[in-house]
Amino acid sequence: MLTLALAPALLLSAVAVPLPAAAADATISNVKISWYDAEHTKVLVTWQESAPVANIVRAQGYELGTTTAKQPDRIVAETGKFPQTGVGESQQVLVVGPDGTEARSVPFDSYTYAPKELGVTFPSYDRLRWTVAPDQSVDSTPNDPLDLPVSPRYQVTVNLDPDLEDPGDWACAQQKTFTAIPSGTVTKTGRTFDLRVSPVNEWGTSPWAHSSVPVGAIDRVTIAAPVATPYGGTTTLTGHLGWRSLIISGAPPTCNDWLIDGNGSPVVVQQRTSPTAPWTVVGTTRTDAKGNYKATFRNPGHREYRVVAPNVTSGWLRFGGDSATVAVRATTRVVSGKFIQPVINLGTRPQAYLWVDPAGTQKAALQFKNAAGAWQGVAYKTLYAGRGLLAFPWNKRGTTQFRWWVPASAAADATYSNSFTLTVR
Numbered sequence: 001m002l003t004l005a006l007a008p009a010l011l012l013s014a015v016a017v018p019l020p021a022a023a024a025d026a027t028i029s030n031v032k033i034s035w036y037d038a039e040h041t042k043v044l045v046t047w048q049e050s051a052p053v054a055n056i057v058r059a060q061g062y063e064l065g066t067t068t069a070k071q072p073d074r075i076v077a078e079t080g081k082f083p084q085t086g087v088g089e090s091q092q093v094l095v096v097g098p099d100g101t102e103a104r105s106v107p108f109d110s111y112t113y114a115p116k117e118l119g120v121t122f123p124s125y126d127r128l129r130w131t132v133a134p135d136q137s138v139d140s141t142p143n144d145p146l147d148l149p150v151s152p153r154y155q156v157t158v159n160l161d162p163d164l165e166d167p168g169d170w171a172c173a174q175q176k177t178f179t180a181i182p183s184g185t186v187t188k189t190g191r192t193f194d195l196r197v198s199p200v201n202e203w204g205t206s207p208w209a210h211s212s213v214p215v216g217a218i219d220r221v222t223i224a225a226p227v228a229t230p231y232g233g234t235t236t237l238t239g240h241l242g243w244r245s246l247i248i249s250g251a252p253p254t255c256n257d258w259l260i261d262g263n264g265s266p267v268v269v270q271q272r273t274s275p276t277a278p279w280t281v282v283g284t285t286r287t288d289a290k291g292n293y294k295a296t297f298r299n300p301g302h303r304e305y306r307v308v309a310p311n312v313t314s315g316w317l318r319f320g321g322d323s324a325t326v327a328v329r330a331t332t333r334v335v336s337g338k339f340i341q342p343v344i345n346l347g348t349r350p351q352a353y354l355w356v357d358p359a360g361t362q363k364a365a366l367q368f369k370n371a372a373g374a375w376q377g378v379a380y381k382t383l384y385a386g387r388g389l390l391a392f393p394w395n396k397r398g399t400t401q402f403r404w405w406v407p408a409s410a411a412a413d414a415t416y417s418n419s420f421t422l423t424v425r
Helices: none
Strands: 026-034 041-049 055-059 062-067 074-078 093-096 102-104 119-124 127-131 153-160 169-171 174-179 182-188 193-200 213-219 228-230 234-249 254-261 266-272 280-286 293-298 303-309 326-331 332-340 351-356 363-369 375-383 387-389 400-406 420-424
Touching: 026 102, 041 055, 041 093, 041 169, 062 074, 119 400, 127 193, 153 182, 153 234, 174 363, 193 234, 213 303, 234 266, 234 303, 254 303, 266 293, 280 293, 332 400, 351 363, 375 387
Parallel strands: 228 326
Antiparallel strands: 026 041, 041 074, 055 062, 055 093, 093 102, 119 127, 127 182, 153 174, 153 193, 169 254, 193 213, 213 234, 234 254, 234 293, 266 280, 266 303, 303 326, 332 351, 351 387, 363 375, 363 400, 400 420
16 A cells, blocks of 8 residues: 655745725624535625725635725625635634724634545556545534535546657646545556545635545556477567556646656466466566566466566556467477387387377377388377387388377377487398
8 A cells, every 4th residue: 555645734824904094983793604606615704884884804814805885794705715724723704994893703614624645555456446534633613604514525636648649748637526435446547647536525625635646557568479389398478568657747737658667577477278268377577677578487288378567556556467468389299209229130120119298198100201202101109198119010221210290189289209210230
Protein backbone atom coordinates (compact mmCIF):
# COMPACT_ATOMS: atom_id res chain seq x y z
CA MET A 1 0.00 0.00 0.00
CA LEU A 2 1.26 3.45 -0.83
CA THR A 3 0.45 6.48 1.33
CA LEU A 4 1.12 10.05 0.38
CA ALA A 5 1.18 12.95 2.83
CA LEU A 6 -0.90 16.02 2.13
CA ALA A 7 0.75 19.18 0.91
CA PRO A 8 1.00 21.76 3.70
CA ALA A 9 -1.96 24.08 4.01
CA LEU A 10 -1.57 27.53 2.49
CA LEU A 11 -1.50 30.28 5.08
CA LEU A 12 -4.19 32.91 4.60
CA SER A 13 -3.62 36.48 5.67
CA ALA A 14 -6.34 38.96 6.43
CA VAL A 15 -6.53 42.05 4.24
CA ALA A 16 -7.57 45.26 5.90
CA VAL A 17 -10.40 46.99 4.06
CA PRO A 18 -11.14 50.65 4.89
CA LEU A 19 -14.67 51.52 6.02
CA PRO A 20 -16.82 53.85 3.96
CA ALA A 21 -17.00 57.48 4.94
CA ALA A 22 -18.73 58.13 8.27
CA ALA A 23 -22.50 58.44 8.29
CA ALA A 24 -25.19 58.94 10.89
CA ASP A 25 -25.01 56.60 13.86
CA ALA A 26 -27.08 53.49 13.41
CA THR A 27 -27.48 50.25 15.33
CA ILE A 28 -27.08 46.94 13.48
CA SER A 29 -28.74 43.72 14.63
CA ASN A 30 -30.28 40.39 13.69
CA VAL A 31 -27.51 39.21 11.32
CA LYS A 32 -28.74 36.00 9.68
CA ILE A 33 -27.07 33.59 7.27
CA SER A 34 -28.65 31.01 4.96
CA TRP A 35 -28.01 29.25 1.68
CA TYR A 36 -29.01 31.37 -1.29
CA ASP A 37 -29.17 28.69 -4.00
CA ALA A 38 -30.06 25.02 -4.26
CA GLU A 39 -26.52 24.18 -5.37
CA HIS A 40 -25.09 25.66 -2.16
CA THR A 41 -22.56 27.83 -3.93
CA LYS A 42 -23.71 31.16 -2.44
CA VAL A 43 -24.62 32.39 1.04
CA LEU A 44 -27.29 35.03 1.77
CA VAL A 45 -26.46 37.45 4.60
CA THR A 46 -29.23 39.73 5.93
CA TRP A 47 -29.39 42.14 8.85
CA GLN A 48 -31.40 44.98 10.31
CA GLU A 49 -30.32 48.53 11.11
CA SER A 50 -32.01 51.47 12.77
CA ALA A 51 -31.07 53.89 9.99
CA PRO A 52 -29.81 53.36 6.42
CA VAL A 53 -26.02 53.33 6.36
CA ALA A 54 -23.29 51.86 4.23
CA ASN A 55 -21.94 48.51 5.43
CA ILE A 56 -18.99 46.20 5.06
CA VAL A 57 -19.62 42.48 5.57
CA ARG A 58 -16.70 40.35 6.66
CA ALA A 59 -15.84 36.83 7.81
CA GLN A 60 -12.63 36.33 9.76
CA GLY A 61 -11.31 39.61 8.35
CA TYR A 62 -12.11 38.72 4.74
CA GLU A 63 -14.51 40.97 2.89
CA LEU A 64 -17.63 39.25 1.65
CA GLY A 65 -19.29 42.35 0.20
CA THR A 66 -20.35 45.98 0.76
CA THR A 67 -23.57 47.99 0.55
CA THR A 68 -24.43 51.65 0.26
CA ALA A 69 -27.02 53.39 2.42
CA LYS A 70 -29.52 53.13 -0.42
CA GLN A 71 -29.13 49.38 -0.94
CA PRO A 72 -31.09 46.64 0.88
CA ASP A 73 -29.57 45.23 4.06
CA ARG A 74 -28.35 42.04 2.43
CA ILE A 75 -25.54 40.61 0.32
CA VAL A 76 -25.02 37.35 -1.54
CA ALA A 77 -21.47 35.98 -1.16
CA GLU A 78 -19.77 33.18 -3.05
CA THR A 79 -18.67 30.35 -0.77
CA GLY A 80 -15.14 30.76 -2.13
CA LYS A 81 -14.90 34.10 -0.31
CA PHE A 82 -15.25 32.44 3.09
CA PRO A 83 -12.06 31.27 4.79
CA GLN A 84 -12.17 27.61 5.66
CA THR A 85 -12.18 26.65 9.31
CA GLY A 86 -10.07 23.90 10.77
CA VAL A 87 -11.09 21.03 13.02
CA GLY A 88 -12.94 22.39 16.06
CA GLU A 89 -12.90 25.98 14.76
CA SER A 90 -15.77 28.31 13.90
CA GLN A 91 -16.33 31.77 12.48
CA GLN A 92 -19.01 34.48 12.35
CA VAL A 93 -20.22 36.92 9.72
CA LEU A 94 -19.59 40.49 10.87
CA VAL A 95 -21.64 43.44 9.56
CA VAL A 96 -19.91 46.77 10.24
CA GLY A 97 -21.29 50.30 10.00
CA PRO A 98 -19.34 53.43 9.05
CA ASP A 99 -18.86 54.44 12.68
CA GLY A 100 -17.58 51.02 13.71
CA THR A 101 -20.90 49.73 14.96
CA GLU A 102 -21.09 46.02 14.29
CA ALA A 103 -23.22 42.92 14.72
CA ARG A 104 -22.41 39.26 14.35
CA SER A 105 -24.16 36.17 13.11
CA VAL A 106 -24.30 32.97 15.08
CA PRO A 107 -21.10 30.90 14.94
CA PHE A 108 -20.79 28.46 12.02
CA ASP A 109 -18.05 26.38 10.48
CA SER A 110 -16.85 26.08 6.90
CA TYR A 111 -14.81 22.96 7.51
CA THR A 112 -13.77 20.69 4.66
CA TYR A 113 -12.18 17.36 5.57
CA ALA A 114 -8.58 17.00 4.42
CA PRO A 115 -7.54 13.30 4.50
CA LYS A 116 -3.94 12.81 5.47
CA GLU A 117 -3.26 9.92 3.11
CA LEU A 118 -4.61 7.90 0.21
CA GLY A 119 -4.21 4.14 0.49
CA VAL A 120 -3.86 2.13 -2.71
CA THR A 121 -3.89 -1.66 -3.21
CA PHE A 122 -4.34 -4.01 -6.18
CA PRO A 123 -7.04 -6.54 -5.20
CA SER A 124 -6.73 -8.13 -8.66
CA TYR A 125 -4.53 -7.90 -11.72
CA ASP A 126 -6.87 -5.45 -13.47
CA ARG A 127 -8.22 -3.33 -10.60
CA LEU A 128 -6.84 -0.73 -8.21
CA ARG A 129 -8.61 0.06 -4.93
CA TRP A 130 -8.23 3.42 -3.20
CA THR A 131 -9.18 4.13 0.39
CA VAL A 132 -9.18 7.24 2.60
CA ALA A 133 -9.80 7.25 6.32
CA PRO A 134 -13.28 8.67 7.04
CA ASP A 135 -13.52 11.96 8.90
CA GLN A 136 -13.60 11.34 12.66
CA SER A 137 -13.76 14.99 13.72
CA VAL A 138 -16.64 16.43 15.79
CA ASP A 139 -18.74 19.27 14.37
CA SER A 140 -17.76 22.40 16.27
CA THR A 141 -21.11 24.14 15.55
CA PRO A 142 -23.74 21.41 15.22
CA ASN A 143 -26.94 22.47 13.50
CA ASP A 144 -25.66 25.89 12.49
CA PRO A 145 -27.74 27.61 9.73
CA LEU A 146 -25.39 26.40 6.99
CA ASP A 147 -25.17 22.76 8.06
CA LEU A 148 -26.82 20.34 5.64
CA PRO A 149 -28.24 16.94 6.62
CA VAL A 150 -26.33 15.11 3.88
CA SER A 151 -23.74 12.38 3.99
CA PRO A 152 -20.19 13.29 2.94
CA ARG A 153 -19.20 12.53 -0.61
CA TYR A 154 -15.89 11.95 -2.33
CA GLN A 155 -14.93 13.36 -5.69
CA VAL A 156 -12.64 10.99 -7.59
CA THR A 157 -10.64 12.71 -10.33
CA VAL A 158 -8.55 10.77 -12.84
CA ASN A 159 -6.16 12.93 -14.87
CA LEU A 160 -4.98 11.40 -18.16
CA ASP A 161 -2.65 12.33 -20.98
CA PRO A 162 -5.12 12.96 -23.83
CA ASP A 163 -2.77 11.84 -26.61
CA LEU A 164 -0.92 8.55 -26.11
CA GLU A 165 0.35 8.59 -29.70
CA ASP A 166 2.22 11.85 -29.09
CA PRO A 167 3.50 11.91 -25.49
CA GLY A 168 4.29 15.35 -24.11
CA ASP A 169 2.87 18.24 -22.15
CA TRP A 170 -0.87 18.42 -22.69
CA ALA A 171 -3.81 19.79 -20.77
CA CYS A 172 -4.94 16.73 -18.82
CA ALA A 173 -8.11 14.94 -19.81
CA GLN A 174 -10.17 14.63 -16.63
CA GLN A 175 -12.70 12.03 -15.57
CA LYS A 176 -14.68 12.91 -12.44
CA THR A 177 -17.01 10.68 -10.47
CA PHE A 178 -18.60 10.90 -7.02
CA THR A 179 -19.13 8.27 -4.35
CA ALA A 180 -20.65 8.28 -0.88
CA ILE A 181 -18.14 5.83 0.59
CA PRO A 182 -14.45 6.47 1.34
CA SER A 183 -13.27 3.68 -0.96
CA GLY A 184 -13.57 2.72 -4.61
CA THR A 185 -11.89 1.01 -7.55
CA VAL A 186 -10.31 2.05 -10.82
CA THR A 187 -10.21 -0.48 -13.66
CA LYS A 188 -7.06 -1.05 -15.70
CA THR A 189 -7.23 0.59 -19.13
CA GLY A 190 -3.60 0.46 -20.22
CA ARG A 191 -3.18 4.22 -19.65
CA THR A 192 -1.22 6.12 -17.04
CA PHE A 193 -3.15 8.44 -14.78
CA ASP A 194 -3.07 10.60 -11.66
CA LEU A 195 -5.70 9.57 -9.12
CA ARG A 196 -7.03 12.31 -6.84
CA VAL A 197 -9.67 11.87 -4.13
CA SER A 198 -11.30 14.99 -2.62
CA PRO A 199 -13.90 14.88 0.16
CA VAL A 200 -16.91 17.08 -0.67
CA ASN A 201 -19.49 18.68 1.64
CA GLU A 202 -21.71 21.78 1.51
CA TRP A 203 -18.55 23.90 1.32
CA GLY A 204 -17.20 22.03 -1.68
CA THR A 205 -13.57 20.96 -1.53
CA SER A 206 -10.51 22.63 -0.13
CA PRO A 207 -7.65 23.41 -2.55
CA TRP A 208 -5.48 21.14 -0.41
CA ALA A 209 -8.16 18.79 0.95
CA HIS A 210 -7.26 15.84 -1.25
CA SER A 211 -4.83 12.97 -1.60
CA SER A 212 -3.38 11.90 -4.93
CA VAL A 213 -1.10 9.26 -6.38
CA PRO A 214 0.35 8.74 -9.90
CA VAL A 215 -0.26 5.30 -11.41
CA GLY A 216 1.89 4.09 -14.30
CA ALA A 217 1.12 1.39 -16.88
CA ILE A 218 2.90 -1.14 -18.99
CA ASP A 219 3.81 0.24 -22.41
CA ARG A 220 4.92 -2.91 -24.16
CA VAL A 221 6.06 -6.46 -23.45
CA THR A 222 7.62 -8.15 -26.46
CA ILE A 223 8.38 -11.85 -26.77
CA ALA A 224 10.40 -13.97 -29.19
CA ALA A 225 10.59 -17.77 -29.17
CA PRO A 226 11.84 -20.62 -31.36
CA VAL A 227 9.26 -22.46 -33.42
CA ALA A 228 10.32 -25.80 -31.91
CA THR A 229 12.94 -27.28 -29.60
CA PRO A 230 13.72 -30.88 -28.61
CA TYR A 231 11.48 -32.43 -25.99
CA GLY A 232 13.30 -32.15 -22.66
CA GLY A 233 15.82 -29.83 -24.24
CA THR A 234 16.33 -26.11 -23.68
CA THR A 235 13.82 -23.44 -24.73
CA THR A 236 14.77 -19.75 -24.47
CA LEU A 237 12.35 -16.84 -24.59
CA THR A 238 13.64 -13.28 -25.06
CA GLY A 239 12.00 -9.88 -25.16
CA HIS A 240 11.81 -6.31 -23.91
CA LEU A 241 9.74 -4.55 -21.25
CA GLY A 242 8.87 -0.85 -21.14
CA TRP A 243 6.72 1.30 -18.83
CA ARG A 244 4.67 4.46 -19.29
CA SER A 245 4.71 7.03 -16.51
CA LEU A 246 2.84 10.30 -15.99
CA ILE A 247 4.16 13.60 -14.71
CA ILE A 248 1.42 16.03 -13.72
CA SER A 249 2.06 19.64 -12.78
CA GLY A 250 0.63 23.13 -12.74
CA ALA A 251 -2.86 24.58 -12.41
CA PRO A 252 -4.79 23.85 -14.47
CA PRO A 253 -2.83 20.60 -14.58
CA THR A 254 -0.75 19.46 -17.53
CA CYS A 255 0.05 15.80 -18.19
CA ASN A 256 3.36 14.59 -19.58
CA ASP A 257 3.34 10.90 -20.51
CA TRP A 258 6.81 9.44 -21.01
CA LEU A 259 8.42 6.06 -21.65
CA ILE A 260 11.09 4.26 -19.63
CA ASP A 261 12.80 0.88 -19.94
CA GLY A 262 11.87 -1.70 -17.32
CA ASN A 263 15.18 -1.80 -15.48
CA GLY A 264 15.13 -4.75 -13.04
CA SER A 265 11.42 -5.40 -13.53
CA PRO A 266 10.08 -8.88 -12.70
CA VAL A 267 8.79 -10.94 -15.63
CA VAL A 268 6.68 -14.06 -15.05
CA VAL A 269 6.74 -16.79 -17.72
CA GLN A 270 3.44 -18.64 -18.12
CA GLN A 271 2.46 -21.68 -20.19
CA ARG A 272 -0.67 -23.55 -21.24
CA THR A 273 -1.25 -26.79 -23.11
CA SER A 274 -3.96 -25.45 -25.45
CA PRO A 275 -5.79 -22.19 -26.22
CA THR A 276 -8.59 -23.23 -23.84
CA ALA A 277 -6.38 -24.50 -21.01
CA PRO A 278 -5.57 -22.36 -17.95
CA TRP A 279 -2.24 -20.56 -17.69
CA THR A 280 0.31 -21.92 -15.22
CA VAL A 281 3.60 -20.40 -14.06
CA VAL A 282 6.90 -21.67 -15.43
CA GLY A 283 9.12 -19.28 -13.48
CA THR A 284 10.19 -15.68 -12.95
CA THR A 285 13.10 -13.66 -14.27
CA ARG A 286 14.06 -9.97 -14.33
CA THR A 287 14.95 -7.46 -17.00
CA ASP A 288 18.42 -5.99 -17.30
CA ALA A 289 19.28 -2.28 -17.22
CA LYS A 290 17.95 -1.84 -20.77
CA GLY A 291 14.66 -3.62 -20.10
CA ASN A 292 15.62 -6.86 -21.88
CA TYR A 293 14.90 -10.29 -20.44
CA LYS A 294 15.85 -13.91 -21.15
CA ALA A 295 14.11 -16.98 -19.76
CA THR A 296 15.52 -20.49 -20.27
CA PHE A 297 13.70 -23.67 -19.25
CA ARG A 298 13.11 -27.32 -20.23
CA ASN A 299 10.69 -28.07 -23.07
CA PRO A 300 7.90 -30.19 -21.51
CA GLY A 301 6.04 -30.75 -24.80
CA HIS A 302 3.86 -28.63 -27.07
CA ARG A 303 2.99 -25.40 -25.26
CA GLU A 304 1.81 -21.85 -25.67
CA TYR A 305 3.78 -19.21 -23.77
CA ARG A 306 3.43 -15.61 -22.68
CA VAL A 307 5.26 -13.36 -20.26
CA VAL A 308 3.47 -11.20 -17.71
CA ALA A 309 4.75 -8.02 -16.09
CA PRO A 310 2.96 -8.05 -12.70
CA ASN A 311 1.50 -4.95 -11.08
CA VAL A 312 4.02 -2.87 -9.14
CA THR A 313 2.49 -2.36 -5.69
CA SER A 314 5.21 -0.40 -3.88
CA GLY A 315 7.20 2.69 -4.67
CA TRP A 316 6.02 3.86 -8.07
CA LEU A 317 2.62 2.19 -8.57
CA ARG A 318 2.03 0.64 -11.99
CA PHE A 319 -0.43 -1.64 -13.72
CA GLY A 320 1.31 -4.55 -15.41
CA GLY A 321 0.57 -6.23 -18.73
CA ASP A 322 0.94 -9.31 -20.91
CA SER A 323 2.93 -10.11 -24.01
CA ALA A 324 1.50 -11.73 -27.10
CA THR A 325 1.09 -15.52 -27.04
CA VAL A 326 3.66 -17.66 -28.87
CA ALA A 327 3.59 -21.39 -29.60
CA VAL A 328 6.67 -23.59 -29.17
CA ARG A 329 6.46 -27.12 -30.52
CA ALA A 330 8.42 -30.05 -29.12
CA THR A 331 10.25 -32.48 -31.35
CA THR A 332 11.05 -35.99 -30.16
CA ARG A 333 14.57 -35.99 -28.74
CA VAL A 334 16.81 -38.84 -29.77
CA VAL A 335 18.97 -39.51 -26.75
CA SER A 336 20.91 -42.23 -28.52
CA GLY A 337 20.82 -43.90 -31.96
CA LYS A 338 23.64 -46.30 -32.72
CA PHE A 339 24.82 -49.83 -33.33
CA ILE A 340 25.88 -51.83 -30.31
CA GLN A 341 28.85 -52.99 -32.39
CA PRO A 342 29.43 -50.56 -35.30
CA VAL A 343 32.06 -52.94 -36.87
CA ILE A 344 31.11 -56.61 -37.40
CA ASN A 345 32.15 -59.58 -39.49
CA LEU A 346 30.07 -60.76 -42.41
CA GLY A 347 27.37 -63.15 -41.22
CA THR A 348 26.94 -61.45 -37.85
CA ARG A 349 23.53 -59.90 -37.19
CA PRO A 350 23.93 -56.18 -36.36
CA GLN A 351 21.97 -54.71 -33.43
CA ALA A 352 20.62 -51.18 -33.88
CA TYR A 353 19.79 -49.34 -30.64
CA LEU A 354 17.37 -46.42 -30.08
CA TRP A 355 16.53 -44.32 -27.02
CA VAL A 356 14.09 -41.43 -27.30
CA ASP A 357 12.31 -38.88 -25.11
CA PRO A 358 9.36 -38.74 -24.47
CA ALA A 359 9.61 -42.37 -23.51
CA GLY A 360 6.63 -44.14 -25.04
CA THR A 361 5.73 -47.10 -27.24
CA GLN A 362 6.49 -45.47 -30.57
CA LYS A 363 6.92 -47.71 -33.60
CA ALA A 364 10.26 -46.52 -34.98
CA ALA A 365 11.65 -47.36 -38.39
CA LEU A 366 15.29 -48.14 -39.14
CA GLN A 367 16.47 -46.85 -42.53
CA PHE A 368 19.67 -47.10 -44.58
CA LYS A 369 21.06 -45.07 -47.46
CA ASN A 370 21.18 -47.16 -50.63
CA ALA A 371 23.65 -46.97 -53.50
CA ALA A 372 21.52 -44.31 -55.21
CA GLY A 373 21.78 -42.08 -52.12
CA ALA A 374 18.14 -42.52 -51.09
CA TRP A 375 16.95 -43.59 -47.67
CA GLN A 376 15.29 -46.97 -47.66
CA GLY A 377 13.49 -48.87 -44.90
CA VAL A 378 14.95 -51.88 -43.14
CA ALA A 379 12.46 -52.83 -40.41
CA TYR A 380 10.19 -51.43 -37.64
CA LYS A 381 10.75 -51.66 -33.96
CA THR A 382 8.13 -50.96 -31.30
CA LEU A 383 9.81 -49.24 -28.38
CA TYR A 384 9.29 -50.01 -24.73
CA ALA A 385 9.60 -47.01 -22.39
CA GLY A 386 11.25 -45.16 -25.23
CA ARG A 387 13.94 -47.74 -25.88
CA GLY A 388 14.41 -50.55 -28.37
CA LEU A 389 17.02 -52.91 -29.81
CA LEU A 390 16.60 -54.30 -33.33
CA ALA A 391 18.67 -57.25 -34.64
CA PHE A 392 18.42 -57.84 -38.38
CA PRO A 393 20.29 -59.73 -41.12
CA TRP A 394 22.82 -57.75 -43.14
CA ASN A 395 25.15 -59.42 -45.66
CA LYS A 396 26.65 -56.43 -47.44
CA ARG A 397 30.33 -55.73 -46.98
CA GLY A 398 31.54 -52.19 -46.55
CA THR A 399 30.29 -49.16 -44.65
CA THR A 400 26.64 -48.09 -44.79
CA GLN A 401 24.82 -45.14 -43.24
CA PHE A 402 21.74 -45.80 -41.10
CA ARG A 403 19.22 -43.63 -39.22
CA TRP A 404 16.05 -43.99 -37.18
CA TRP A 405 12.73 -42.34 -37.95
CA VAL A 406 10.60 -41.77 -34.85
CA PRO A 407 6.87 -41.02 -35.28
CA ALA A 408 5.03 -38.22 -33.47
CA SER A 409 3.48 -38.70 -30.06
CA ALA A 410 0.96 -36.63 -28.13
CA ALA A 411 3.76 -34.59 -26.60
CA ALA A 412 6.26 -34.26 -29.46
CA ASP A 413 6.56 -34.20 -33.24
CA ALA A 414 8.22 -36.86 -35.40
CA THR A 415 11.95 -36.70 -35.96
CA TYR A 416 14.96 -38.43 -37.47
CA SER A 417 18.05 -39.40 -35.57
CA ASN A 418 21.48 -38.39 -36.74
CA SER A 419 22.98 -40.90 -39.16
CA PHE A 420 25.30 -43.58 -37.81
CA THR A 421 27.36 -46.18 -39.67
CA LEU A 422 27.75 -49.93 -39.81
CA THR A 423 30.94 -51.47 -41.21
CA VAL A 424 30.90 -55.13 -42.30
CA ARG A 425 34.26 -56.82 -42.87
